[in-house]
Amino acid sequence: MSELRKDPITRRWVIISTERAGRPNNYIKSEEVIENFCPFDYGNENTTPSEILSFRRPNTRPNTSGWWVRVVPNKFPALYKDAELKKSGHGMYDKITGFGYHEVIIETPEHNTSFSKMSDKQINEVIWAYLKRFVEIKKDKKVKYIQIFKNHGKEAGASLVHPHSQIIATPIVPYNILEELNGAENYYKFKDRCIYCDIIEQEIMEKDRVIQKTENFIAFEPYAARFPYETWILPLKHDSNFESIERDPNIIFELSSILHTVFKKFDKTLGNPPFNMVVHTAPFIEGIEKIFHWHIEIIPRLTNLAGFEWGTGFYINSVLPEKAAEDLRREEIL
Amino acid sequence: MSELRKDPITRRWVIISTERAGRPNNYIKSEEVIENFCPFDYGNENTTPSEILSFRRPNTRPNTSGWWVRVVPNKFPALYKDAELKKSGHGMYDKITGFGYHEVIIETPEHNTSFSKMSDKQINEVIWAYLKRFVEIKKDKKVKYIQIFKNHGKEAGASLVHPHSQIIATPIVPYNILEELNGAENYYKFKDRCIYCDIIEQEIMEKDRVIQKTENFIAFEPYAARFPYETWILPLKHDSNFESIERDPNIIFELSSILHTVFKKFDKTLGNPPFNMVVHTAPFIEGIEKIFHWHIEIIPRLTNLAGFEWGTGFYINSVLPEKAAEDLRREEIL
Numbered sequence: 001m002s003e004l005r006k007d008p009i010t011r012r013w014v015i016i017s018t019e020r021a022g023r024p025n026n027y028i029k030s031e032e033v034i035e036n037f038c039p040f041d042y043g044n045e046n047t048t049p050s051e052i053l054s055f056r057r058p059n060t061r062p063n064t065s066g067w068w069v070r071v072v073p074n075k076f077p078a079l080y081k082d083a084e085l086k087k088s089g090h091g092m093y094d095k096i097t098g099f100g101y102h103e104v105i106i107e108t109p110e111h112n113t114s115f116s117k118m119s120d121k122q123i124n125e126v127i128w129a130y131l132k133r134f135v136e137i138k139k140d141k142k143v144k145y146i147q148i149f150k151n152h153g154k155e156a157g158a159s160l161v162h163p164h165s166q167i168i169a170t171p172i173v174p175y176n177i178l179e180e181l182n183g184a185e186n187y188y189k190f191k192d193r194c195i196y197c198d199i200i201e202q203e204i205m206e207k208d209r210v211i212q213k214t215e216n217f218i219a220f221e222p223y224a225a226r227f228p229y230e231t232w233i234l235p236l237k238h239d240s241n242f243e244s245i246e247r248d249p250n251i252i253f254e255l256s257s258i259l260h261t262v263f264k265k266f267d268k269t270l271g272n273p274p275f276n277m278v279v280h281t282a283p284f285i286e287g288i289e290k291i292f293h294w295h296i297e298i299i300p301r302l303t304n305l306a307g308f309e310w311g312t313g314f315y316i317n318s319v320l321p322e323k324a325a326e327d328l329r330r331e332e333i334l
Numbered sequence: 335m336s337e338l339r340k341d342p343i344t345r346r347w348v349i350i351s352t353e354r355a356g357r358p359n360n361y362i363k364s365e366e367v368i369e370n371f372c373p374f375d376y377g378n379e380n381t382t383p384s385e386i387l388s389f390r391r392p393n394t395r396p397n398t399s400g401w402w403v404r405v406v407p408n409k410f411p412a413l414y415k416d417a418e419l420k421k422s423g424h425g426m427y428d429k430i431t432g433f434g435y436h437e438v439i440i441e442t443p444e445h446n447t448s449f450s451k452m453s454d455k456q457i458n459e460v461i462w463a464y465l466k467r468f469v470e471i472k473k474d475k476k477v478k479y480i481q482i483f484k485n486h487g488k489e490a491g492a493s494l495v496h497p498h499s500q501i502i503a504t505p506i507v508p509y510n511i512l513e514e515l516n517g518a519e520n521y522y523k524f525k526d527r528c529i530y531c532d533i534i535e536q537e538i539m540e541k542d543r544v545i546q547k548t549e550n551f552i553a554f555e556p557y558a559a560r561f562p563y564e565t566w567i568l569p570l571k572h573d574s575n576f577e578s579i580e581r582d583p584n585i586i587f588e589l590s591s592i593l594h595t596v597f598k599k600f601d602k603t604l605g606n607p608p609f610n611m612v613v614h615t616a617p618f619i620e621g622i623e624k625i626f627h628w629h630i631e632i633i634p635r636l637t638n639l640a641g642f643e644w645g646t647g648f649y650i651n652s653v654l655p656e657k658a659a660e661d662l663r664r665e666e667i668l
Contacts, residue, residue, distance in 0.1 A: 005558040009517040014558040015650045091536045149641030157640025174646030183343040202425045224339040224348040278645030306491025307483030311612030312508030316349045
């Protein structure tokens with residue numbers, strides 16, 4: 001069982017998940033990519049926990065082949081949906097039991113592929129799986145936030161090469177989301193406008209950090225990018241909730257397509273880089289619909305963070321965002 | 335020349351340092367450890383920028399052999415002391431010219447050693463160099479914060495194996511320092527006490543996260559450690575400023591000794607792990623002497639951060655801090 005602990009100074013929560021621990025150094029091994037056996041391949045469905053959701057051919061049984069997207073509970077979960085949600089003190093410290101959800105979205109039966117090589121249509125199916133699970137997990141009123149994310153490559157923390165995403169639902173609003181929400185709220189108080197909408201406005205006006213703009217989305221390098229080739233994708237029309245796109249299959253397909261384009265451009269420019277992708281959406285708090293603006297952040301993991309970054313939270317980015325955008329724009333996509 | 339840019343949402347500053355950039359992928363190469371030639375070895379003093387400070391044998395000339403600690407400007411600085419400090423807007427965004435200091439402390443002429451293998455006395459000399467440079471740079475009133483840090487091992491972002499530390503002085507107070515300061519300030523308003531002093535109190539009372547306590551310092555695993563074996567060292571007596579220890583050579587030696595002990599224990603338990611070490615001290619703001627408490631944070635870099643951590647700021651730590659402390663306490667140091 002895991003436990004949430006809060007740093008009393010920064011008020012940042014940490015998940016202590018000792019299931020993966022043991023002798024010192026053991027957890028290093030668990031980070032290594034296992035190439036020999038893949039629990040996400042066709043025929044190995046019985047080696048994962050039972051599936052929660054799958055998109056599969058008619059007349060195929062759950063937990064057998066025939067699926068094209070499959071969602072299963074994480075075998076080594078950081079949080080547990082059956083855990084009682086209990087908050088308590090420990091002297092001056094705070095803790096919460098390890099309640100939450102931790103699921104894996106197996107994006108395709110194909111072992112050796114990636115978002116850049118999949119079709120728009122397959123990515124579209126993956127996004128549908130994100131949405132279905134998001135909407136379902138959100139019904140649990142103990143959940144305060146749902147994080148959809150993807151690790152690609154060992155340097156990005158992926159422990160399996162088979163393309164997959166993850167969902168972790170937490171009983172508190174995570175630090176970075178609160179940080180964005182607070183920033184957006186202060187701006188809203190000052191300007192009576194969404195800060196993300198204003199950013200989009202300036203990016204469209206300036207052009208030089210934009211990678212692609214479609215009818216409903218924009219992909220660009222943020223002005224103060226922390227990492228070389230860090231890329232954000234935002235819906236052009238103000239919307240706080242990622243899951244609201246479920247209403248419109250065309251919008252979902254358009255999102256799949258712009259995502260696909262960005263990853264193809266990454267491959268061309270950076271050569272299949274390791275990356276993390278995260279969806280930032282409004283936490284489950286009343287009255288923030290006008291303030292927050294859902295978006296996707298993609299971070300190629302090209303450099304190791306060092307002591308200065310850890311010490312100060314000050315990132316050193318060696319590539320000008322305008323230069324990164326130019327590199328990515330230039331790449332022709334077949 | 336570099337540039338500071340501010341994320342308008344989170345108000346986090348980033349240093350855009352394009353000196354190291356060029357063609358895509360070039361910056362990856364620069365992260366690779368260069369083993370063949372070492373600019374920090376005896377005899378290669380002329381391959382670094384001219385030394386700012388050195389502790390050396392009498393009758394030896396600057397920028398020749400004979401030193402035991404040597405401080406030089408970073409050859410690829412992130413910030414420049416000769417840059418004009420100029421703040422400006424860029425539409426809704428903020429930027430500052432790349433003013434600051436970036437220096438390298440070469441800790442020893444010995445190429446293949448580390449804090450764990452050096453003597454207390456040599457570490458003591460390194461800390462003296464930190465202090466001398468800190469006090470000197472602080473005289474520049476344009477500097478708002480001085481970050482002393484050390485990267486050990488490629489995974490921790492070290493580009494050279496020869497033992498060295500770095501100092502970066504910034505024209506604004508970095509994000510993480512503001513975050514700690516704000517947390518400490520809120521606590522002070524509420525309790526009329528320093529939060530770090532209260533943490534020390536509880537750690538001494540509970541004992542199970544403590545690694546070592548000496549007359550003036552305590553080394554322990556923080557309650558909400560973000561990383562396995564994350565270790566903090568704090569002075570027991572309240573003090574906001576790292577540089578204040580300059581008054582008392584015995585305290586400096588005691589700090590050198592507890593640092594040495596912690597690194598020897600790391601080596602025994604984790605086998606010469608890559609790590610980052612950062613000194614957190616009060617930024618140059620009036621009236622925070624009672625609120626802030628200087629300390630050292632040491633982070634072994636054993637795991638790769640993944641999308642969940644990037645997305646949420648929520649760290650998953652697989653080793654219970656009490657277990658990590660027990661492992662480290664158990665190691666006999668010869």
